[in-house]
Amino acid sequence: MKYLRYTLFLFSSVVFSQELTLEKANHLATLPVKCLQQEYPNKLSQLLIDSSEIQSPKSLHPAFYGCFDWHSSVHGHWSLVYLLNHYPNLDKKKEIIDKLKINLSKENIQVEVAYLSKAHEKSFERTYGWVWLLKLQLELETSNEPFAKELAQNLKPLSDLVIERYIEFLPKLLYPIRVGTHSNTAFGLTFAWDYAVYSKNIPFQKSIKENAVRLFQNDENCPFNWEPSGTDFLSPCMEEIGIMKRVLPEKEFLNWLRKFAPSLFDKKFSWEVAKVSDRTDGHLVHLDGLNFSRAWNLYFLINQYPKQFSHLKPLADTHLNFSLPSVVDGNYEGEHWLASFALRAYEVRK
Numbered sequence: 001m002k003y004l005r006y007t008l009f010l011f012s013s014v015v016f017s018q019e020l021t022l023e024k025a026n027h028l029a030t031l032p033v034k035c036l037q038q039e040y041p042n043k044l045s046q047l048l049i050d051s052s053e054i055q056s057p058k059s060l061h062p063a064f065y066g067c068f069d070w071h072s073s074v075h076g077h078w079s080l081v082y083l084l085n086h087y088p089n090l091d092k093k094k095e096i097i098d099k100l101k102i103n104l105s106k107e108n109i110q111v112e113v114a115y116l117s118k119a120h121e122k123s124f125e126r127t128y129g130w131v132w133l134l135k136l137q138l139e140l141e142t143s144n145e146p147f148a149k150e151l152a153q154n155l156k157p158l159s160d161l162v163i164e165r166y167i168e169f170l171p172k173l174l175y176p177i178r179v180g181t182h183s184n185t186a187f188g189l190t191f192a193w194d195y196a197v198y199s200k201n202i203p204f205q206k207s208i209k210e211n212a213v214r215l216f217q218n219d220e221n222c223p224f225n226w227e228p229s230g231t232d233f234l235s236p237c238m239e240e241i242g243i244m245k246r247v248l249p250e251k252e253f254l255n256w257l258r259k260f261a262p263s264l265f266d267k268k269f270s271w272e273v274a275k276v277s278d279r280t281d282g283h284l285v286h287l288d289g290l291n292f293s294r295a296w297n298l299y300f301l302i303n304q305y306p307k308q309f310s311h312l313k314p315l316a317d318t319h320l321n322f323s324l325p326s327v328v329d330g331n332y333e334g335e336h337w338l339a340s341f342a343l344r345a346y347e348v349r350k
Helices: 001-018 022-035 070-084 092-102 106-116 129-142 146-172 187-198 202-216 236-247 250-260 288-306 306-328 333-348
Strands: none
Touching: 022 092, 022 306, 022 333, 070 092, 070 129, 070 146, 070 333, 092 146, 106 146, 129 146, 129 187, 146 187, 146 202, 146 306, 187 202, 187 236, 202 236, 202 288, 236 250, 236 288, 288 306, 288 333
């Protein structure tokens, strides 16, 4: 077993170290395909009002019951749609599309809408699951694949409900949540903003921008040396940069960034990768996700402002490549979600 894992590590380091080729895409696709309709193990995030609500994961969430938890299932679906959009000759394409059609049927989404419409579930998956759902919606709507149009229409009522929830919730959030886990406010706005812009939803854009600026505009000197906390899978500093880069014009953003993260302008800036002591521990393995989060935000910054930040490219590559072997190390604790994080980093990398 030890030899097998070492071999996998070496294979993964070579396979994933450069560009995302069709071969690598096929390999990454195997992970969400494997768990998309795997009901157990499963971690429900459910508030029970009475015993009638005790049901199986698949009964409660017929669209998003696989991949251990609701949000991981959602971004597992995104991963597959993304790969189909960019690699039309993907292996097992028919199998993948068939599974997507089953899970994202109109009837299944109606059950999901009903669940999220419960008065006592208004905070369900807020905002981590919400933001990935809008990422999936955007991927379906921008797809040229024939299957995607129907699935985008099926998913839209759930996405519309989530948008309503955002607009209702954001003004009530008096203080941002800066943790490196699910409830991180900055990350919870990023893909939501992307979808708001694409869909030309002006009220949604207005809500995100006003509240992001209100929550983050006065932040200074983000403590990079405080990262990572023990179970982070998002970079609090970099995710905040990610949303402010989206909502602020160039001059305003760069002025803000000089106060928030002056060290990023230093050509010698370095940042040690996050290390995982036990990848069979579902919380400790989060730190691989942190490396991907740092990478995609660094790439995002470099792409927009290469003159100021091209020196950060080797650092972003180091973070990406360090955790790529763990995506395929055979541990379900990481496999059920890390492929999505790796793909997000590849999506932004140029």
